[in-house]
Amino acid sequence: MKTYRLYYSNDLSIENEPIALALGFFDGLHLGHQQVIDTMIEIAEEKGLKKAVMTFDPHPSVVLNPKMRRTTYITPLKEKEEMLKEKGIDYLFVVNFSSDFAALSPDTFVKEYLISNNVKEVIAGFDFSYGQYGKGSITTLKTYDEFNTTKVLPINENEEKISTTKIRELLLSDKLEEANKILGRPYQINGVVVQGEKRGRTIGFRTANIEPSGPFLLPSLGVYVVTMTIGADDTIYRGVASIGKKPTFHEDYKVTIEVHLIDFDRTIYGEEVSVYLHNYLRGEKKFDGLDDLIEAMTIDKENAIQLLEKFE
Secondary structure (H helix, E strand, O other): OEEEEEOEOEOOOOOOOOEEEEEOOOOOOOHHHHHHHHHHHHHHHHHOOEEEEEEEEOOOHHHHOHHHOOOOEOOOHHHHHHHHHHOOOOEEEEEEOOHHHHOOOHHHHHHHHHHHHOEEEEEEEOOOOEOHHHOEOHHHHOOOOOOEEEEEOOOEEOOEEOOHHHHHHHHOOOOHHHHHHHHOOOEEEEEEEEOOOOOHHHHOOOOEEEEEOOOEOOOOOEEEEEEEEEOOOOOOEEEEEEEEOOOOOOOOOOOEEEEEEOOOOOOOOOOEEEEEEEEEEEEOOOOOOHHHHHHHHHHHHHHHHHHOHHHO
């Protein structure tokens, strides 16, 4: 897959073969997004076109709504790029969403970003908008003769539209399992194993401290049932993760991710890892002492072993 970063005022034309293009921000690549992209893939294969996705960076709210700006993501750009590559996409266009770009007329966007890049099929969600003040829509895209436009209808879960906003709300309100259901996979945080306080090994629960490798949205503070992969190794390791501020030991501390892997005794500092969150066990709690903490961690581990039996 070739990735092109497009900055307004630069030459936006890429010499490529005719393409089918899925349009959207696609944070999370949830089931709704997958329907848009799978529709594009189907059309591209039917008509002999290259498969392409156009996304935007940063999130438009950074420019358009500073009070509600979104600077953390379910799938940061690097992870989004990897997931699209795995789906067999030929071209990824990453459009820099700047103030100048936001001021473009809908027609200028279409001519300079779509028509000039040999787009023959456009596929987008029913609520996709573009151009200054979001005046462009699926309806206006359909007025162009240079390409065909396909509107993808929303997927609903419990009579509510699946959306990135909904998934973020679920992740931040202890509803991980519901979020995973509409993501279509376990929520994933990638990172690097770094040095920690090394307290876990003194109480029988050695942990790997994970520094996220991008601006991942961290779910609500608490304890989670997880699996983890290390580097390029496909081996799945079972474990329990604590995402929190260590209130038993600190009054006010930064949020950290600590993973205790079951039946694991290797030193893995510096390794790139992927942590997959499967179940939410409990909220973060300040314990009266080490004995209470160890008892709770033992119960957490036992619960995780039961919930992760399918990974044995």
